[in-house]
Amino acid sequence: MYLRSTLPFLSAEMTQREVAYLERAFQGLALPGPIVDLGCGHGRHAAPLNTRGALAGRILGLELDALSLRERLPGFPVVRADLRSLPFRPGSLAGAYAWYSTLFVFSDEEHVALLREVARSLRPGGLLVLHTAPRERLESEPQASFSGRLPDGSHLEEESRFDAVRGRDEATRRLTLPDGRVLSGRYGIRYYRLEELTQLLESTGFSVEWIHGGLEGEPPSESSLDLIVGARVRPA
Structure with a gap:
């Protein structure tokens, strides 16, 4: 139902702007290893990122929904798995991103465990970019x-x-x-206040590096429709 009822509202122009933001966010990431799209859906971000530009060949999708996987766009590898139990070796990923509050549809306790799973899978210094809406x-x-x-x-x-x-x-x-x-x-x-989200990330092994209120990298404001956070995995 999510795929059928949400896809019509995701314009090509919006997807292009979001893809451009992710390219800028990860383009300076020198660590080796793949960058995983956590909850990639049908791959509207993963497909263009993996087929052209600075991140070509580095994107891996992760999705649980069978219909989204059957109807996914071509051009990127994907694994079917649960966000709460990632099928990756410790320190095997360079980066990860999640869009539209994908990480926050569980309980508070599960969000802690989930973010620890992401931190476990990333190399020290690995980058997580997550998108949600301001509370x-x-x-x-x-x-x-x-x-x-x-x-x-x-x-x-x-x-x-x-x-x-x-x-x-x-x-x-x-x-x-x-x-x-x-x-x-x-x-x-679940929508966290910014200070709550910062504390959640820092308690699960991350250090917040930037906070944006939109796709142009602008700071958060009262009129912001987006909340985008970039966080690095701290050295063990």
């Missing part, structure tokens, strides 16, 4: 809804509510396909 954005609009027709004729309905006490955005999504079949489900995403 303040959710706090300013704690309730949201959407109802509309998608390009393939499907009808999408979604209701979400941000719980400021738990820091979680809880949502229900219902997708009615053109043939009448209905897909529905619930999901939650």
Whole structure:
């Protein structure tokens, strides 16, 4: 359902801008080894990054969803695995990135274990880039809804509510396909305050290197729609 209901909103222009940001973020990474796309989906970042530019030949995808893997774009290797149990040897990766809060759909305890797994898999000095949304954005609009027709004729309905006490955005999504079949489900995403996120990273083996509020590398502000953090694995 996520693939079918989200893909229509991911424009080629936005993907190009995000790919350009990731290229800039990793272009100076001198460490040997692959850079893994954690939760690569159908590969809209991994495919272009691995086939051209400074990161060509270095990108590896990791995804659990079978449909996304079957429909993934060509041009990059991929492994099917769970984010909470990475199939990589210690210190075997040079870098990793995760987009759209991919790392924060579990419990707080699992987020700690997950980030420790990423730190274990990266070489000392390895770079993690993660993207999420500023918590303040959710706090300013704690309730949201959407109802509309998608390009393939499907009808999408979604209701979400941000719980400021738990820091979680809880949502229900219902997708009615053109043939009448209905897909529905619930999901939650954890949004951390910046100081909480910094503490979480530093407690799991990272040192925060930069914080951006957008794809041009601008600092966070009250109007930021993005929160992008770059963090390095500390030497053991």
